[in-house]
Amino acid sequence: LPFLWTLIPAQLKWPLLLEAFPGPQQLVLSPQRVADVCSVLFLFICVPADVVFLAETPSEVFETLTQFGHHAFRPGQETAIMRILCGLSTLVVLPTGMGKSLCYQLPAFLYAQRSCCITLVVSPLVSLMDDQVSGLPLGLKAVCVHSNMTRKQRETVMTGRAQVLLLSPEAVVGTGAGGFSCLPPAARLPPVAFACIDEAHCLSQWAHNFRPCYLRLCKVLRECLGVRCFLGLTATATRTTARDVGQHLGIPEEAIFGTHLATIPPNLQLSVSLDRDKDQVGSYHASPEGKRQVLGSIFVYCNQRDETVHVAALIRTCLQNLPVSLFLFAGRLPEAVAEAYHAGLSASERRRVQRAFMQGRLRVVVATVAFGMGLDRPDVRAVLHHGLPGSIESYVQEIGRAGRDGLPAHCHLFLQPQGDDLRELRRHIYADTVDYLTLKKLVHRVFAPCTCSKLLQKLQVLVGLRIRVPSLSHEVPASVDRACPGHERALSVQQMVEALDMREEAIETLLCYLELHPRNWLKLLAPTFAACHLKCYGGPLQLQALAKRCPPVAVGLARQQAAKAKGRSSLDFNVIELADSMGCDAALVRRTLNQLQWEAAPGKGAPRRTGVLVEFRDLSFHMQSPGDLTAIEQDEICDFLHQRIQARERGALAQLRATFQAFQRVAFPNCGPCMEHADEERSEQLKILLTRYFEEGTPALFEGPFREDTEQDHDFGQARLQDWESSICSDIRHLLSIRQEEKFSGRAVARIFHGIGSPCYPAEVYGQDRRFWRKYLHVSFPSLLCLATREILAWKQA
């Protein structure tokens, strides 16, 4: 029995203990109990995890539910909770507002009652964490940790005893501005009962708001914290996305749990209108329907930041003549009627607007997508979209903010008939696509050639033996025996961003793809400050003396050109590269270098400064990768990345076109009729369409049979190239002539003409020049790309 016990994951032990020892005093097992426990153990060990029959819900679970203020479970909650209590990883796909949070709150509470353990909850929006912490049921204590906190703040928070630890994905994986994982080492954390991943669709690369750090999240949780049981929560996952998320969580498709794949709550009344005048959203508020909704509160979603400010002002103007009594909330007038909210506002300003809205002091929030996700205000009576939403998933997520109290609520979408929104949204898709040449540059840096094969050959000749060198990864097929065991490398984030003209997250995504490839091309390590600056205030002699007693300094000095090294008192080198070349552990080298700053004082005095300064700078991508890839292997990697990027672009374009056409099919010619009375039939038609989308994916949105027609996706809603070609070519030549110092690529020029900023050609600089910026938004991006590449080549030859 003890042996079998050791085979069981920690999370499974809880239900077993509950089964075997209902109270702590009952430690003597009857033969019958032993037989029961053995049979349960047998089931857990011999039957595949997801075939396990769930135990009947113990009374303790119902008692906790009552303690949390609920009388009964809502559909789906009980099974999800029991699965987690049985230690089974679970993906819950339930509509917005159905109470998904309870699925982690209740098990977290029960686990913590039984033993000293903690539940991790990974939540994508840092701005929401405080609300999530304060909104927990009584008796459940939570703290949050994210990368915007200082190390001291994080440590203070972690000292308090909490049952739930809320984390941003970046805080777990250690990317972004903070650079390092904010988690304490596993040894300093209590055992993790299970990890809940909120908005789990972000785990899938096919999802709408994919974030690269999510790709590594489960791996890091498994490997660094030993998490075995995962709970994924989402309201917006298509079948494909759910399958993909299931793979990350380690559960088969049959075990994906969701009674309704994102159905739309019945109390929401949906409508769409085609309005030439974009400012109709203002008149909505003055209409009979609008006046009814202003009694509650309203969300308005826009696609652009400046639009939010404009629409908020418009709504304020439209509402100024309404009787004051309409705005009374709890007997008081709100502080403001309508305010804008977008990612460009300061964090404190955003917090102020969010608080004012949550506390009923603000009626209408006009926001970009940055607002709303996960907000649980019951009386939102209307959600308006001032333009096409980025995806069906975003639309469903956003309308899910309305009518959470179960009372009727109205969701209206103002669609631009000419497809202007489509062009705006298409820009975002092109922002992160990369050309083949850039991929080659990336691969060249990440797999920079080493001398391992040559050294090995020499060794073989010398020793006369065939030496087998272990390969980088155990998962690499046995036939690929690398001469190079893999090198630890650190590539400066800033330099990579500038060299590749790609955003940090886009580079990180590609690196993740390489790590998750079946051949594990590389292993990503936590980002690090790799550039070491060592300065000796004692002058060159002090540096020479250091080199004699400290090998890393000697190697660093030797690597500088002899002339440069002479007479210098400071040294700069990449500490990771240096440690790798010495075959040493980088952490050890770092520690050794840090220690050079201090020396023991005579007697028992405190350590003294030595006059040596050691600083580590320059946040770098950190990885282990081989340096002996053949040219064919490098091309294979570039092809793999390129195909992946192309597939994403194609999918996103097809989905955007399909979304526009689907909304167009159910739209009224203008918003007039929607303001008079509700049209149940069209609302139902749209709901069916949305539900089918979650079942079948993008093809469900097309009227006829689905064709993935790239040409059509690129050109849909765009002007004919022939009509603009000569004007575009002349503008390209003009741009090249006035910016001769720049080495433009075709993509860079196409981006400028579409108004897409990039690290090397930022919107703040290039957006000032209205002669080029956004000038050809109406011409398809691939056509611009072709023309620009052709013109640049001709320019260079001239």
Ligand SMILES: Nc1ncnc2c1ncn2[C@@H]1O[C@H](COP(=O)(O)OP(=O)(O)OP(=O)(O)O)[C@@H](O)[C@H]1O
């Ligand atoms: N069994 C229940 N009975 C009654 N109310 C419940 C029950 N479970 C949850 N609720 C309430 O339902 C509301 C919505 O819950 P919650 O925020 O967890 O929804 P959600 O599914 O996570 O929504 P979203 O996806 O929009 O974030 C909360 O106010 C919560 O207290």
